[in-house]
Structures are given as structure tokens and as C-alpha cells.
Amino acid sequence: MDSGYDLLRSIAIFLAGLMGAGLGLRLFLRWRYSTSLARARSIAARLRQPATSLAAVEDRSAAIEELIDLPDPRAVAAAVREVLGEYDDTIRSAAIEVLRQTRALEIWRRDLRKGSYRAKLAAIQALGEVGDERAVDELLEALGDDDPDIARAAAHAVSARDADYACDRLAEALCSPNRRLAETAAAALVHLGDEAVDCLVGQLASLSPQARRLAVESLGSIGGEKLTDLLLPLLATEPDAEVRAAAAVALSRVDGAMAANEILRLSRSDPDWFVRARAYSLLAEMGAEGAAGHLLEGLALFEPELPSFSENGHDVEAFTEGPRRVRRAIVAGLRLLGFSEDDVAAAARTASAPLLGEESDEAAAAAALLRHHDAAQRADGARRLAEVGRPAAEVLSFAVHDPDPVVRAEVARSLGKIGSRDSLPALADCLKDPDAGVRLAATTALRAVVTREAARELTE
């Protein structure tokens, strides 16, 4: 039994010895640093003396040389940092010169990349106090740090000093392949507020969709009178769907009535399903006038939610993309507007009810095709509804806002063939369509309607 105790006792003594040695070493290093820091501080105090005479200038130069020659660059950096807070530019310049010569900037850069959380924060603070262009460049890399607190601190430090230089560099960072860096740069620009607007407007023309999206989001957060004029054209001309969606979100925060009209148009006619879904959500979130009616109309445009997959008689629903997502966004929007689950279900049933059900089966089948997810089927439905005649005019009028231009052109042609005066407002809308084919079809259809109505009046 003694051998067991002896073994344990030996291990315990060995471990205690190791801990003691470690502690001793740590204390020695701390004492050495304190001594160096005290010496550096006493020399750095001479930097603060006003250089009003030749002797004072020479003394300051000598102090700079002594600081550079000290063996512990960390102690020098800590002492000189305290001088950076001086208002006198000549004192600050002297301090920055010391930091450059003693590799303090490199130490802070290394801490920024590989240091602990505290070391990184200290480096950011130090580089922010230095504030010159080289320090800003170092800090920009830290915008992409894994830790959002570090990234935010770096962004704050970048924007604290030279706002013009910072704005330009931050705006350039919006197209960085490091997404976090880009997003933190955007947040820093928002923090700069009106000073950053010009830089952000410049990024609206960037080749990078990411940069354009972040610029739009940042402008939306900053707000301002010019925002509507800047962002409205994007809804029609911007090629990237996410940028259009971001523009819609930004506008929804700014201008109520005009934004609501544009967002409504977006919900009906944008070619991208996500933009349409977002637009419906925004209408509900804005509580825009008539939002409930618009959402209910939208519900009628999409086919009922058929199950994506069935197993043992149970239906799995998948809301991945396309019309199903748009419909889901509409349902969520109705819920937001205060519709209960029963109301939403009733609205969904009404919207799903066969259109033209009271007419022939062929008419109902053709009308049902207008809700098909495939544009070719919808176009076919529009063509077939022309044979139904006047009862189909109202249903077709609704479909002039179809997202696909081929379908819209077919709808216009069918309205022309039906020739009902009731379809004039819908055809007038088609004259403003962005697609030339739709406008041409609408022009021809209007001529046909007017001619037919005129002929009808003459014969009556």
C-alpha cells in the first residue's frame, strides 16, 4: 500500500513544483514589463513639452531616439499611446513616428489577427487613436473578424478619425468577397450617417450585386429626402432580384403612399418570385391602405397549395421557392393584418374556387389554367378564354398583371378578341407595360375593342 501513496505523493510534489516554477516565471516577466513601462513613461513625458525653443526641439528628438532604443516595444507602445490623446499635432506626430519605428503598429496588427479577444480590442483602440491612413488600412481587415464585437469595434475605430478617407475605404469594402467584412463596413457607413451618403450612392453603380444591395440597405437605414428619388428607379431597372427587394424594403420605411403604389406594382409584376413575396409582406407590414384587398387578390392568382409529396395518405408540404412561397407570404401577411386562421382559410377557399364555375366546364378549366405555375399553361388558358366571350373579360382583366410578358400579351390579345368595353381600363394599363410585345398587343386590342363597340352602337 505504501507504494501507492508514495506514487501519488511524488506526482503531487512534481505538479506543485511545476506550478511554482510557472508562477515565478510569470511574476518575473510582469516585474520586467513594469520596469520597462515606467522608464518609457518617463521618457514619453518629455514628448509633451511644448517645442518652443531649439533646446526643447532637440530634447524631443532625443526622447524619440531613446524610446526607439528601448528593448520592450510593448512597453513603449503603451507609454506612447497615452501621448496620442494630446491635441497638439506636433506631439501626436512625434508619438506616431515612435510607434512606426518601434514596430508597435506591427505588434498591434499581429494582435489584431491572432490575439485573444482582449488583445484584439486593445489593438483596435490603439490603432483607432493613431488614426492615420496606415492604421485605417489595418483596421479594415478587422471588419471581417469572426467575433461581431471585434468587427463592430474596428468599424467604430475606422470611422472615428478621418471620415472622408474612412468613407471611401468602407465603401470599397462593400464588394469584398468576405461577406462579414462587407456587412460590417456597411454598418459602419450607416453609423457615419449623412457623411456616407455620397459614397453609398456611388456604390449603386457597382458591378457587384452584393455592393449594390448593401448600399441600398445602408441608404435605407440612413434615410433622408433624396432616398425616394434614388431608389424608385431601381425597382424597374435593377437586374438583381435581391437588390430590388432591398430597395422595396428601404422605400417602405421612407415614403408611405408612393412607396405603397410601387410596392403593389412590384408584387404583381416583378419577374422574381422572392421580390413579389417580399412585396406582399411589405404591404402587410406597412399596413398600407387597401393592403388586405391587395393580398386577397394576390391569393387568387396562385394555385392552391398542393402537397409536394404524399406518404401513407399524409401530405408533406414544401415551401421552397416559386408561387408556393409567394402564396405563403400572402397568407402570412393576412395573418399579420389580423385575419384569423379561419378567415385566412375561408379566403383561401374563396380564392381557390373555380373561376367561371357557373359557365361551362371548358370555361372553368380555361380559367383554372390562369393560376398554373407554368407560364405556357397560363398563356394557353388566356387563349382559350377568348372563346368563352364576355363572361371571361373580367377574369382576363385581372390577369393583365401576370409576371410573364408572354402571358400578358396573350391576355391583351384575348381581350381584343372579346371586344368588351369593360376591358378598356385593363388594356389601358397594358399600354404602360415595360414589355414592347405587350404594348403592341394592347394597342391592337384597343383598336379592335373600339371598332367593335363602334360597330355595335351603329347597329343598335
Added chain:
Amino acid sequence: MSALTPQLLRDLLLGLCLIGAWAVIGFQVVLTIAGYLYSREARRTRPPEPEHWPGVSILVPAYNEEIVMAGTIESLLHLDYPRDKMEIIVIDDSSTDRTRRVIEHIMATDRRLKLVAIPPGLGGRGKSHALNQGVRYARHEIIAVYDADNSPEPQSLRMLVAELIADERLAAAVGKVRTLNRETNLLTRCVNIEFISFQWIIQAGRWRVFGLASLPGTNYVIRREALERAGGWDAGAIADDAELTVRLAQEGYHIKFVPYAVTWEPEPQHWGVWLRQRLRWARGGTYVVRKFLPRLRRLRRRQLALEVLHLVTIYHLFFVLLILSDLIFVSGLLAGMAAGPVRSPLFALWALALAIFLLQLAITLAIEGENTPANLLVTIAMYFTYCQMWVYVCAKAHYLDVVRQERLRWDKTVRVAHPVRRAGR
């Protein structure tokens, strides 16, 4: 020839058990050393980032996760991965709370987030079943899996994918799981230490020596082609990760442990919740053992035996050895040190085994930068408290499987609210 006295027989039996225990300890020591070496290599060598990132479909099975869902989705949306190459499919396994509303609310703002809703008649069959439903809708060739209470670090997905595509032999790359609420109480401290040591000893050590880590259930990426070849997730397995590991290895694939791809998750804070979770793991491990142990000699790769025998060791062999080592310790205390039924060398061996166990844990804590005095003290106390609870877990698992023959059922871990993880601290 001396007579076989009861005392001699007892000592022989105890000796055999200690030899068995030392064999396991020796193997763990080898893995610890290998894990340490791998920790140094992993810091130095990273694969180059690909010119074109492949698409990734992230699957997140969810059942009544309203407490944690929003935070998890936020973390996933902030993963540093090309937006157009990533989709997140949350599989709502017929939740009865507001999980679906939370998901739909966020879906309205981000096109990458998608929802697959399993209806009540088809749901509640466990994580494997939910994943099999969700993968039908995945568009991309790489599948990532995260639990609904995870906060992955922004770079983790990139790192896993880079490792996966850099080596064609790999079916999957698995990251590290850390404990978000590790300082909440003694239990979470113990779980934190356990997770750290498991990952650096078993995962890192096995990868370094045998080229085969184990799927951890969360924070991993897998090639879709490999998953399909292996037949998807086994809906009957509660330990879906361990079971799939064996089948992937049977197909000739490797699984790499990537320690710098980290996710954080909260662990059970109460003993009742912990016990239920570990019971599920124990019974799941026994399921895998039962499924593959009879086929051990027919398994195409000998390393497969590793996974199966590892589970046998943890849930069957080692808990027997733990009981016996407790008996040695207690009888040594009761009988006195100078005389009694236990001979001194056996007690010395027990003490040495304990010292090695503590040293292994200390090494893994040091690798992780968590070798604080508090953690080292908890490590010492763990052996006599936390580790002993495994005796109860394994005993109950055996009782339910062998005596009651109770059917395996998915038992969800109760969630706790947690802040979104801050990396680096």
C-alpha cells in the same frame, strides 16, 4: 501446486478486469497522443479555398423549437458562404408550438430559408426520418446538417466544405461541437469537459490513426452521392450519426474531423434532462452494436470494427470495468491500507489509471485553451461524480433493452434559451 483459494480467485478476477481496463486505457492514451499531434498539424495545414464554391443544402430538423429557432436561423444566415450557393431547409416535424410561425416570419425576408412541413400523421418519428424527408428537396450536391439549437461560427461551413472537396476519399467532414452554457453549473462544466476530451481523444485521435472520425449528429457536411449510396439515414436508429458512420465506412469512405469548424450548442442544465439524453445515446449505441456486431467479420473494412467496438466499449465493457474499479476503491478504503482483501499493487494500478485519466483530460483542456484551475478541479471531481452516473445510464439502457424490451423511441432534449454565440470568447 497451491490451492485455488477464494482470495486468489478474487484477485485473479480483479486482475483480469484491470488488464481489460488497462487495455482500454492504453488505447485511449494512444488516441490522446494522436489527437494532440493532430491538433498541432491542423493549425498549420489548411486546404486551399476552391475557386468555385459548390452549392450546399443545410438541413435543420426541428420539433417544437420556438425557443431556439430564431437564433439558430440567424446564425445560419450569417454563415460566411456565397449566398447563391446556399439554402437552408428547416424540416418542421409536426411541431405543436410556434416553430413554424417563427420560420415563416424569417422566410419572408430571406430567399435562402425554406420550409418542409411534415404533417402530424407522418411526423414524430425522429430525426432520421425528418432528415430523409428534407433531403428530397435539397438542390445541391453537398448536404450539411445542424441541430435546431446550434450557433455555428461564421467560417465553419466554409472550412468543412473546403476540407471535403479537397479529398475525394472523404464522404463527410465533421466539425467540433462546443458547449455554449458551459459555466452555468457543475453539470454543464462536466459536459463541457467531456465534449472537449471526446473530440480531441476519440475524434481527432481516430482520424489521425485510422482515418475515421464519427459523425456527431450536427455540424457536419456530407456528399449527397455518398449519402445516397449508403441508403440515407436509418429511420429506426436513434443514434443516426453512429449508424450512418458505419455504413459510410462500409462503402469505403473516410470521415475527417475538422477541429477549427466550430458550432456552439447549449447542453442539459438539469440532471433529469441529461439522463434522458444519455439514455437515448446509450440505447442508440446499443442498436448500432446489435445491428453490426453479428456482421463484424463480414465487414468490408477492418476499421469498421473500430466504430462498433468503440460503442461496445463505451456502453457495455467500460461500465462493467467502472463498477469493478469502484469496488476496488471502496473496498480499499473500507479494509484499510495495510491489510485487507485488496493487495497493494492493484490499488496502485487503480491510482495510476486515475492519474492517466486526469492527465488525458488536462491535455485536451490545454489544447482547447480551457485548462483553468476551476476546470482542473472539476476534472478531479468528475471521476467520482459525473462519470459514475454512466453506470446508471448504461444499467438502465440494458434494463430497457434486454429486460423490458421496450421499443426505441425518439426522446427530444428539452431546450433552454441561449444568446447567439459570440465567437472567440
